[in-house]
Amino acid sequence: MLMFMIICLGLCMGSFVHVAYCRYLPTLTPCQYLYHISVYRSACPHCHHRLNAWQLVPVVAWLILKGRCHYCKAKISCRYLIVELFVAALFAIIYFDKGINFQSCILMLLGCYFLLLAFIDFKYYLLPDLFTQPLMWIGIMLAYFNITNIELADALLGIFLGYLLLKIPATLFYLISKKEGLGGGDIKLLAALGAWLPYTLLPLLLFFSSLLGIMYYLFLRYALNQNITKIIPFGPFLLISGYVLYYYC
Numbered sequence: 001m002l003m004f005m006i007i008c009l010g011l012c013m014g015s016f017v018h019v020a021y022c023r024y025l026p027t028l029t030p031c032q033y034l035y036h037i038s039v040y041r042s043a044c045p046h047c048h049h050r051l052n053a054w055q056l057v058p059v060v061a062w063l064i065l066k067g068r069c070h071y072c073k074a075k076i077s078c079r080y081l082i083v084e085l086f087v088a089a090l091f092a093i094i095y096f097d098k099g100i101n102f103q104s105c106i107l108m109l110l111g112c113y114f115l116l117l118a119f120i121d122f123k124y125y126l127l128p129d130l131f132t133q134p135l136m137w138i139g140i141m142l143a144y145f146n147i148t149n150i151e152l153a154d155a156l157l158g159i160f161l162g163y164l165l166l167k168i169p170a171t172l173f174y175l176i177s178k179k180e181g182l183g184g185g186d187i188k189l190l191a192a193l194g195a196w197l198p199y200t201l202l203p204l205l206l207f208f209s210s211l212l213g214i215m216y217y218l219f220l221r222y223a224l225n226q227n228i229t230k231i232i233p234f235g236p237f238l239l240i241s242g243y244v245l246y247y248y249c
């Protein structure tokens, strides 16, 4: 019964993550964005018809409507379904593995937060301060109140080390090539992750994320035959590696 409730919660949170992603625009101020995600009721992206309560039920509504809008019959992306199922699966794994406690609740919330941030970076090549700053401050607060197993001094050291680990190579690259090789958001994200993880793990985090980034590049270049001249988002790989390390540490 509890597992069923956890899965339903995961589906709802997945649905919320997708809505929060769709409603994000780089031009919005933090207040406008919070207003957008909390006040407006969801509408069809094609005909803009507001959705009924039953049409908001995750997965079930998509299956009943066979992936089409109830009003204009336009196709609804299966990404809605995939995100909802992914978050539900993540919640189920965390519950199965760790049970219900404070740590598993944090893992569930962080999973949703990281997923949203990764989607935004993939779409806009942007890791807004709106997301990375609260991540850092919450990490510091949890350490201050001794809620996680990171002490406050270690969390602050982690932030400093995380910042330097990317700031130094980014500065060197800029001095040599006169081109920006790494976004400022990536540097702030690694600094924020430094508040959550033991600082000794940060070089490993950077190694794993670089490895994932290289694999992603090779996949685009050789498996999908894309001629890549544009930039590649690095944030999603920092987030994946950071989450896996946090899960196991």
Ligand SMILES: [Zn+2]
Pocket (backbone or CB within 6 Å): 044, 045, 046, 047, 048, 049, 069, 070, 071, 072, 073, 074
């Ligand atoms: Zn429609």
